[in-house]
Amino acid sequence: MAMPLKNPAYAGAFVYGRTRMRDNIRTDRTPAKIARPIDDWRIVVKDRYPAYIDWPTYEKIRNIVSDNRAEYMRTKTRGAPRDGELLLHAIAWCARCGHKMYVRYKGGGEYVCNHLRSHAGLPTCQHIRAARVDAAVADAFLTALAPAEVDALSRARKAQSQVELALRTNAEREVERTRYAAALAQRQFNRVDPDNRLVAAELERRWETALIEVRAAEAALAEQTAARPSPQPPMGKALESKVVALAGRLPQIWADPATTDAHRKALLRCLVEKVVLDRGAYDITLVRIVWRGGAVTELNVKMRVNSVAKLSRGQEMHDRVLELVRAGIPDDEIANILTSEGHRSPNSADRVLPITVQRIRFAAGIKVAVQRTKWCHAPGILSANTLNCRFTLSSGQGAFLSGIVVLHGLPRIMP
Known part of the structure; x- marks a missing residue:
């Protein structure tokens, strides 16, 4: 099966001029043969021999084979899927400079655009952590x-086929009408x-005008035929049901430990x-x-940062925290309120942590606030911190109470 992959004779074609000679400038060796692209072959005569495969299959x-070559950074091919945790290996592109990004597993895995630095001595274009980007693309x-999407795609394909058939029928009728007018x-x-x-x-002028209309209608029909993609065979009901069933099981197959990264x-x-990335x-x-076929989907992926100031809504969340703290609301309630308003912590993707609220409050110099502890007390029992605050405010002295001992349901203060 290796020969039909290379030799066009197995596709029934006679070909001449598949290679060219290149002189070795740096050495004194004999000239080397270099393969030409398929569009630059000098002579191609199809249907010359009995074919094992047709010519479109040979080109495919x-x-x-060309796309699976390992030299994907030089030839811009994707390369064969390989083992490795990063999902977008060889299909990630930089949105800033337009070059392909390579993967770097050191430090947790990230996508790096290093083309300008390697070829022009410029700084690294961008590097993006891969974990959340891979998760968003997988979702x-x-x-x-x-x-549901597979079913909708099937209906869309049927509707598109009907529209293309109607357009082609109208174009053919237009050609038939103009030919009849020219013959008349x-x-x-x-x-x-x-x-x-x-x-x-x-009458001669009318005849010439009719011939011009015939040529225009034929050109429009030929252009529509050339622009139309190759017809795809309709999906039968049995095959469609199998595809839908497989799509329903795909999340389990994707998360199965037996499924390798490749x-x-x-x-x-x-x-x-391909996937185009731009770090904001x-x-x-x-x-x-x-997607294959030309459709494009744009996503905004929230990345981890090391401070609230680097969040896109960081200043807004900071002001909102101080406003709620001055209103006497505990940190955990403030975190829930901010989460419902669409905020998030620097290390979280979808919610605000109480520790983030506490750090903002401490940075603003607000040390005393009504806080909730993880211990559930009875309504008539006070915690040590609450009792200490009340005693300090009432006596005006800096007394400190080390704890509370509950005996027979009554609080007892230990000096």
């Missing part, structure tokens, strides 16, 4: 393969008396052509997924 196989992939004008011109020059000139990458590449100024990474 060549494209797959988008599994969502696109949900049973030709018959009228042939029947006219040659001595009647004015009538003959008018298998996940191969599944992802069935639908995703704050905590948002812009992810643009380019």
Whole structure:
């Protein structure tokens, strides 16, 4: 099976000029042969020999083999899926400079655009942590393969086929109409008396106009036929039900420990052509997924940062925390309120932690506030800190109470 992948004779074609000679400038060795692209082959005669595979299949196989080459940084191919945790290996592109990003597993795994630094001596374009980006792309992939999405895609394909068929039918009818009009004008011109020059000139002008309309209609039909993608065979009901059933089980297959990283990458590449990444100024990474077929999905992925000031809504959350603290609301309630308003902590993706509220409160110099402890007391029993605060405010002295001993349901103060 290795020969049909390389030799076009197995596709029934005679080919000449697949290679060219290149002189070795740096050495004195004999010139080396270099393979030409398939579009630069000098002579291609198809259907010359009995074919094992047709020519479109041969071109498809060549494209797959070329795309699986390991030199994906130089040739801009994706390479074969390999083992490794990072999901977007060889399909991640930089949105700033347009070059391919490579993966770096040191320090937890990240995507790095180092092309400008390697070739022009400029600083590194950008580097993005991979964990949350991979999770967002995987969720988008599994969502696109949900049973409802597969059913909707099937209906959309049927509707698109009907529209394309209607457009092609209209174009064919237009060509038929213009040809009939041209033939009618030709018959009228042939029947006219040659001595009647004015009538003959008018009929000749109408005939030329009809021929121009025929050529325009034929060109429009040919353009529509060339722009139309290759027809895909309709999916039968049995195959469609199997695809829907597989799509329903795909999340379990994806999360199965027996599924290797290479298998996940191969599944992802069935639908995703490439992923364009752009690290924003704050905590948002812009992810643009380019699906096979040209559709584009844009995502905003929230990244981890090391401070509240680096959040996109950090100042707004800071002011809101101080406002709620001055209103006497405990830290845990403030965290819940901020989470419901769409805020998040620097190290969390979807909620605000009470420790974040506490740090903002301490940084603002607000040390005393009504706080809740993890211990549940009876309504008539006070904690040591609460009793100490009350005693200090009432006596005006800096007394300190070390604890409370509860005996027979009554609090007793220990000096």
